[in-house]
Amino acid sequence: MDRPVVPLGKPRAERADAKRNRLRLLAVAREMLAEGGPESVTMDALAERAGLGKGTVFRRFGTRAGIFKALIEEEAHRFQEAVLSGPPPLGPGAGPAERLIAYGRVRTGFLIDNLDVFRAGMERGLGAPTVEVDMTLVHLRMLLRRADLGMRDPDSLAVQLAAALEGPLLLYMSSSPDAGPPAAEAGLRLADAWQDLVERLFRVDLK
Template structure:
């Protein structure tokens, strides 16, 4: 059984004009990022470029980090749809250990591909979240529940694997811009995740 897609994005029941304003602001933000990078996107600049009032931007996003969080939420929804409905091994149809490895590798690739947006979405006045509003922990827990023989303490194991996956990655994202270099295709974080899962859940744990 698959988990439902986490309801990121615009709340249900929004007025039509609010929906249009949100979509206009997000599209404008993406254009600004493509042209000059995340560092040049400001609340004032976004409002001016979109032709909307500054108050509209603040009501919609709250903070500058909120702009990038909203962008990341849209991309997150698409990522979740690939996990829920896409081809295996990321999507349904593969064994749980294979899917667990594929999820970690895809999750790392997702945030590294969205590195600038993910960095800008972090509110430096608050603790760095680990697996907060993402599907990572419940998805890992679901896959652990499908493994036979079942690993011991699957609930706490899911928490620990979530921290192992998203903790180092988010610390990487919080590094100074100069210290964060473009990621190679086989990033050490992805390789380390696969090595961890293969050692923790060896071939004997694949369903027979």
């Protein structure tokens, strides 16, 4: 089995005008992020630039943090599609070791690329936003079972490996200029460490 079963739930019905407004708002929010960073994205500014009422923005996102959560969810859906049906080694067609390495490296890059969005999406007192379409544990469990490495408990191993790919770790490592290396460098080091871990687990060298 090359495609994990990911419990995404039944898609919520959406009117055509609501969908059009959502896509418009997300596209404009991405433009604002690219031009001025997360600080430039406010409810008022987004409504004005998108040419929509502020009430529409509030109904869609609820809070300013909700804008960034929606952007993260959209990017997560794209990442998931690449895993499920994209080219190997991230997508189907490669062996378990190659796919594990690719998944960890690409996911780390996804989290690093969206660090500012994750931070901006943090609700006060609640920490980093969760990604509802996160498929990490299901995917790692499937690959470890396919690999048949003779582990006593591959499901528990999948839980431990999934914890190494969690966003809060990356947020902590780049939370301030004095906390460690720049985000891009920290992400590369984590991706390399992930590959080392998988290669040793499989007792192979894929470099």
